[in-house]
Amino acid sequence: MLKINNLHVKLEEEDKAILKGVDLEVPDGAVHAIMGPNGSGKSTLSYVLSGRDGYVVTDGSASLDGADLLDMEPEERAAAGLFLAFQYPVEIPGVGNMTFLRTALNAQRTARGQEEMSAADFLKLVREKAKTLKIDADMLKRPVNMGFSGGEKKRNEILQMALLEPKMCILDETDSGLDVDAMKLVSDGVNALRDAGRSFLVITHYQRLLDHIVPDVVHIMSNGRIIKTGGPDLALEVEHNGYADILSETA
Numbered sequence: 128m129l130k131i132n133n134l135h136v137k138l139e140e141e142d143k144a145i146l147k148g149v150d151l152e153v154p155d156g157a158v159h160a161i162m163g164p165n166g167s168g169k170s171t172l173s174y175v176l177s178g179r180d181g182y183v184v185t186d187g188s189a190s191l192d193g194a195d196l197l198d199m200e201p202e203e204r205a206a207a208g209l210f211l212a213f214q215y216p217v218e219i220p221g222v223g224n225m226t227f228l229r230t231a232l233n234a235q236r237t238a239r240g241q242e243e244m245s246a247a248d249f250l251k252l253v254r255e256k257a258k259t260l261k262i263d264a265d266m267l268k269r270p271v272n273m274g275f276s277g278g279e280k281k282r283n284e285i286l287q288m289a290l291l292e293p294k295m296c297i298l299d300e301t302d303s304g305l306d307v308d309a310m311k312l313v314s315d316g317v318n319a320l321r322d323a324g325r326s327f328l329v330i331t332h333y334q335r336l337l338d339h340i341v342p343d344v345v346h347i348m349s350n351g352r353i354i355k356t357g358g359p360d361l362a363l364e365v366e367h368n369g370y371a372d373i374l375s376e377t378a
């Protein structure tokens with residue numbers, strides 16, 4: 128399980144605290160959602176967990192299945208089973224999508240002490256996974272995310288996730304910029320990966336994604352802290368009343 132304890136994070140460049148004591152436990156098999164106003168630190172939390180530069184942990188801890196995540200390089204975190212789907216997937220000119228996916232998978236296998244997957248086995252696997260996400264052969268051949276629509280980029284990320292079979296998946300505003308059909312495809316892809324051994328942290332600004340990916344637990348984050356935790360109905364409450372009530376009631 129993912130265990131975050133009293134996590135405090137500041138920016139490297141300036142003395143600005145962003146996370147001010149985050150406590151969170153996501154058990155295996157669970158889907159937790161984090162909602163919250165813009166600027167509350169949701170993306171920072173996902174970046175810090177994935178090991179992105181620019182942030183300094185000043186207090187607290189984060190572990191996955193007991194292993195200290197904050198002590199690991201980003202590749203080691205991925206090998207340990209952490210996956211982060213970004214709000215803005217990067218475009219990589221000159222690198223074919225298929226090559227990229229195979230490199231990512233084989234890097235993970237190598238880090239885990241497993242043999243690399245053969246080209247033939249990989250082709251079979253990627254075709255099978257791509258089919259359920261309605262990703263066609265053309266999208267697999269093109270350079271990574273180049274000229275992909277918003278929805279295609281997100282589906283491509285879910286494809287990557289399906290191939291890597293992570294233990295802990297973090298989705299940071301995967302729904303932003305998606306139309307209803309693309310959101311349905313992405314959600315179906317995520318739901319197909321729900322499993323007793325896999326957990327999800329779904330960060331979203333809007334409740335509508337949680338109609339499709341129904342969470343077990345919803346957390347509200349504000350000003351660098353989780354200020355309220357509840358069931359799926361908490362997301363509906365936010366949808367109807369906004370954050371103001373919760374903010375004033377917990378102030």
Ligand code: ADP
Nearest residue numbers: 138145163164165166167168169170171172181
């Ligand atoms: P959220 O994802 O909830 O909208 P973020 O984690 O993106 O929130 O940002 C939290 C706060 O930290 C915001 O006030 C944001 O401006 C600030 N912040 C995050 N990263 C940086 C950065 N690299 N430089 C300056 N401010 C930052």
Ligand code: MG
Nearest residue numbers: 128129155326
């Ligand atoms: Mg887990």
Ligand code: MG
Nearest residue numbers: 169170171300
């Ligand atoms: Mg964000």
